[in-house]
Ligand code: MET
């Protein structure tokens with residue numbers, strides 16, 4: 001019998017129980033015990049669900065209160081000194097590392113003020129991990145034994161699990177040296193780390209774990225020789241230790257072929273590969289694994305929501321069985337299911353036809369089990385038959401094709417993707433229009449999404465508020481944001497985005513060709529979850545999407561208000577894309593819809609238009625090569641198609657966050673002004689990389705994921721550092737990103753301090 005395996009299950013709970021519990025704890029509304037209890041309930045529910053679905057290999061330690069990489073940093077004591085000096089409880093240290101902590105002194109406790117660690121995108125997904133940061137005075141040691149505790153918890157329920165941990169090489173390679181320790185190559189810490197892995201693996205074995213899954217997704221990257229060598233070294237080392245559980249090395253999100261040499265001959269029991277993303281690696285992989293090693297065939301998509309094609313997948317797995325024998329093959333999800341929504345059964349509003357085409361995490365459990373049964377010769381013919389019907393129906397669905405959209409994409413030419421004049425000339429034409437001071441201040445778009453906003457939006461969605469009443473409410477929010485910005489004297493204003501539930505969903509809901517979920521949440525980072533819309537067909541814009549709000553905002557102030565849109569690549573990346581046409585085509589369809597919106601905004605008198613592309617980096621193919629070079633061209637072109645229909649006088653802004661950006665890539669967009677997340681980069685090299693960015697740029701000055709409020713002095717010293725490298729006349733002053741997750745009080749203070757700092761420098765430079 002071929003076994004089925006799931007590499008990890010979403011940990012947010014079917015109704016976002018984890019978010020609610022975590023935020024209640026942060027807000028001091030509940031105790032740590034309450035929070036721990038919710039975590040335990042979610043784990044129990046997830047394990048039972050998988051057991052009941054018939055999954056053979058179920059993961060444990062896939063749960064986390066914040067992030068699985070951060071969990072490891074805490075487990076291995078990779079905790080920078082700034083977090084240890086307050087004597088916080090371990091869970092609070094974890095949260096402080098994830099999101100920063102600022103607490104006033106009380107009678108019994110001193111004040112706390114620490115910034116968060118850097119947060120970066122997990123490979124090419126919209127999940128963010130907290131980057132391990134290796135400082136000078138590091139003492140590796142085990143803090144607790146989370147993987148063992150959770151293994152035992154499942155065991156007590158009668159469920160044998162396979163604990164999952166990020167493997168040592170990926171853990172180090174995804175980390176970075178602290179700014180005082182820049183000469184350090186994290187990989188050089190491997191020797192210190194391996195004994196700790198051994199210690200925790202030994203404990204797992206003692207607790208009864210027979211197998212563990214060590215995730216080494218860095219195997220799908222272009223690895224330098226020393227990292228490949230580290231893989232060999234690490235797993236050879238584990239092979240030399242007595243009494244460890246069997247190890248499966250899991251790679252996902254791409255092809256591992258260029259790194260297969262490092263895997264050959266390793267003393268592990270098996271490997272997992274992602275054949276959804278990279279089916280072409282099959283022959284090489286089969287040739288590389290040893291005679292007794294198992295192959296876990298990742299064939300059920302952990303990153304998208306389309307129903308599996310059982311016939312096709314079964315054929316694929318059969319090939320593996322033919323080569324290796326049934327006892328050496330496992331049918332698995334391609335990656336953890338963390339990246340998919342929990343349960344399609346929760347979608348009561350979804351069109352019934354579309355629902356037949358989708359599969360969420362809970363449904364995917366059934367998929368791995370069915371494929372495993374099918375290839376083992378069990379009779380699942382009825383399930384296979386209805387699956388074949390759904391797959392055929394989808395390809396013939398009326399949701400999909402729109403000839404006018406296809407024709408328009410075919411008509412895109414160079415002129416459509418080029419501004420009328422190069423930047424210097426545009427700048428000359430724009431300056432008299434805007435008359436901005438040196439160090440112009442602005443924000444990235446959103447202002448606090450208060451409870452009041454959410455309540456009113458819900459009422460409107462439920463029909464308890466008329467369209468007029470809702471519009472009135474939104475306008476009053478816009479007015480409040482405008483007045484606030486005038487009061488603290490920002491230079492370029494925003495309307496605050498109160499009408500938007502989410503920067504992609506909001507536009508998706510207005511575009512033809514999209515479908516939406518009501519409960520399809522996916523963790524993005526910490527307690528922030530997103531509900532990616534689903535691209536189901538050719539995309540077009542029936543009518544203007546954002547003009548009304550922008551025009552209203554501009555009508556009530558003399559200062560310039562930026563029109564605010566989400567760019568084509570971000571719309572694509574933060575949706576579940578179609579898998580029946582390529583992503584480039586979907587991006588161009590979006591670009592054309594946005595081009596119409598940009599042009600409409602301009603026609604309505606909006607003179608600055610920001611088109612956000614925070615996801616541009618995560619779309620970059622993980623390896624160098626033709627596919628990546630092509631992406632760099634088409635992604636930039638899609639942005640320019642969206643933004644090049646305006647006159648030279650209209651100023652185009654763009655914004656990027658939470659990734660290591662490539663300045664060349666940003667240049668290719670040719671936006672007049674860009675803002676990039678910067679506050680946690682802590683790295684002079686990163687400033688230098690953007691030094692010769694030809695257009696104007698704002699390096700984010702404070703972390704919007706943290707409730708922490710930087711002082712004016714802190715802003716001044718940050719700007720001072722930047723100005724050592726960066727030309728003042730090109731420099732904008734702004735936060736890292738939008739403020740929607742922040743409270744009003746923090747927002748008021750942080751922005752006030754930021755504006756004060758800008759004014760300080762204005763004076764300095766006028767002298
Ligand atoms: C993740 S990027 C967010 C940009 C958007 N305009 C906002 O401020 O919320």
Ligand SMILES: [Zn+2]
Nearest residue numbers: 614657737738
């Ligand atoms: Zn952002």
